[in-house]
Amino acid sequence: TIGKTITCKAAIAWGPGEELSVEDVEVLPPRAHEVRIQIYYTGVCHTDAYTLSGKDPEGAFPVVLGHEGAGIVESVGEGVTSVKPGDHVVALYTPECGECKFCKSGKTNLCGKIRATQGQGLMPDGTTRFRARGKDLLHFMGTSTFSQYTVVADISVVAVTPEAPMDRTCLLGCGITTGYGAATITAKINPGDNVAIFGAGCVGLSVIQGAVQKKAGKIIVVDVNDSKEEWAKKFGATDFVNPTKLSKSVTEELIAMTDGGLDYTFDCTGNVQVMRAALESCHKGWGECIIIGVAAAGQEISTRPFQLVTGRVWRGCAFGGVKGRSQLPSLVKDYMEDKLKVDEFITHRFPLGEINTAFATMKQGDCIRAVVTL
Numbered sequence: 001t002i003g004k005t006i007t008c009k010a011a012i013a014w015g016p017g018e019e020l021s022v023e024d025v026e027v028l029p030p031r032a033h034e035v036r037i038q039i040y041y042t043g044v045c046h047t048d049a050y051t052l053s054g055k056d057p058e059g060a061f062p063v064v065l066g067h068e069g070a071g072i073v074e075s076v077g078e079g080v081t082s083v084k085p086g087d088h089v090v091a092l093y094t095p096e097c098g099e100c101k102f103c104k105s106g107k108t109n110l111c112g113k114i115r116a117t118q119g120q121g122l123m124p125d126g127t128t129r130f131r132a133r134g135k136d137l138l139h140f141m142g143t144s145t146f147s148q149y150t151v152v153a154d155i156s157v158v159a160v161t162p163e164a165p166m167d168r169t170c171l172l173g174c175g176i177t178t179g180y181g182a183a184t185i186t187a188k189i190n191p192g193d194n195v196a197i198f199g200a201g202c203v204g205l206s207v208i209q210g211a212v213q214k215k216a217g218k219i220i221v222v223d224v225n226d227s228k229e230e231w232a233k234k235f236g237a238t239d240f241v242n243p244t245k246l247s248k249s250v251t252e253e254l255i256a257m258t259d260g261g262l263d264y265t266f267d268c269t270g271n272v273q274v275m276r277a278a279l280e281s282c283h284k285g286w287g288e289c290i291i292i293g294v295a296a297a298g299q300e301i302s303t304r305p306f307q308l309v310t311g312r313v314w315r316g317c318a319f320g321g322v323k324g325r326s327q328l329p330s331l332v333k334d335y336m337e338d339k340l341k342v343d344e345f346i347t348h349r350f351p352l353g354e355i356n357t358a359f360a361t362m363k364q365g366d367c368i369r370a371v372v373t374l
């Protein structure tokens with residue numbers, strides 16, 4: 001198949017708010033500095049549903065969604081040196097070129113090299129590698145993992161040990177890495193720091209894992225769903241608060257529990273009111289609130305500027321601040337050495353033909369992650 005177009009199955013989003021349609025798609029061969037990957041497994045993330053809903057200002061259709069995938073390199077275009085056919089890989093929606101202003105700054109994991117075309121759903125040369133029903137389909141987040149084969153830029157993929165099971169490592173492509181990185185890389189939690197995590201989904205539970213690894217003091221989980229208490233404790237949370245069951249505000253409660261407020265708080269809900277509460281629960285003088293959740297278009301955050309004047313900080317991160325090509329292999333290694341939980345997050349599995357059920361399941365409270373087998 002090298003150099004040839006491959007016809008395979010993909011879940012196509014033809015328009016906003018429509019169900020995905022699993023059908024034949026043509027996947028063109030990789031061009032220079034591109035990699036064609038056979039995707040074996042993909043997680044389904046809320047951001048896929050967000051873009052499918054039509055609320056993502058960058059959303060465009062028809063498109064092949066999916067950004068939490070693992071697979072094996074099928075072929076590579078001219079000039080690709082970082083991976084080769086047969087390599088087991090994870091797709092990276094946050095690429096790492098190593099040479100742009102962002103990559104060289106040492107201050108961020110964001111990479112500027114292909115961000116403009118990635119946001120337009122195109123490969124770096126401004127074209128697409130997907131066709132169906134005689135029409136061009138757009139790419140998504142530079143990854144498009146809801147297809148049995150996909151083409152990505154060579155800076156958007158990382159090889160990992162072939163011993164790692166792909167049906168689990170796919171989750172390192174977004175949710176787990178995002179939360180774990182937010183705690184360990186973005187927040188840089190110190191031993192004894194008190195932290196609060198708003199939202200105990202895949203991302204929030206991963207923040208707990210990072211906080212445990214960093215030997216945090218109190219690890220308080222805030223969730224409106226009582227069934228998340230058991231999940232939170234299983235991952236190492238010390239306390240659980242359901243804000244709907246309090247007689248005072250969640251901020252007052254958290255400040256009382258921590259002698260003045262948290263060293264770090266994390267929003268893992270995407271709710272802008274929660275983001276405010278998370279900031280205002282931070283300790284005066286130094287507490288930092290890390291924004292991870294994705295809020296819908298048009299939503300804005302607000303607080304009294306006095307909250308920032310008195311030393312609280314609002315910060316945010318994409319992919320946890322993790323540089324995919326240089327740092328993901330060691331997370332896979334940690335998983336293989338039982339130092340990082342991954343299996344525990346998988347509550348549901350579906351074949352590609354039932355991907356719409358995976359989306360519906362994700363929106364229910366008992367789903368942490370659904371993995372789709374391609």
Ligand code: NAD
Nearest residue numbers: 046178199200201202203223224268270292293294318319
């Ligand atoms: P999830 O839906 O599985 O978990 C969210 C949790 O928040 C649920 O347990 C829910 O009960 C709880 N919740 C909802 N409203 C709440 C409220 N008002 N107060 C407290 N808890 C509340 O989602 P997830 O997969 O863990 O993702 C969380 C968010 O992170 C989403 O917005 C997702 O799009 C975003 N995300 C961002 C990045 C990034 O790189 N920045 C990466 C992955 C996901």
Ligand code: AHE
Nearest residue numbers: 045047056057058094174294297318319
């Ligand atoms: N396109 C949306 C923003 C979506 C968003 O915030 N994406 C996160 C990753 S979410 C993963 O589940 C991200 O990485 N953002 C950084 C980037 O460069 O896209 C919008 O509102 O326009």
Ligand code: ZN
Nearest residue numbers: 045047174175
């Ligand atoms: Zn995601």
Ligand code: ZN
Nearest residue numbers: 097100103111
């Ligand atoms: Zn770069």
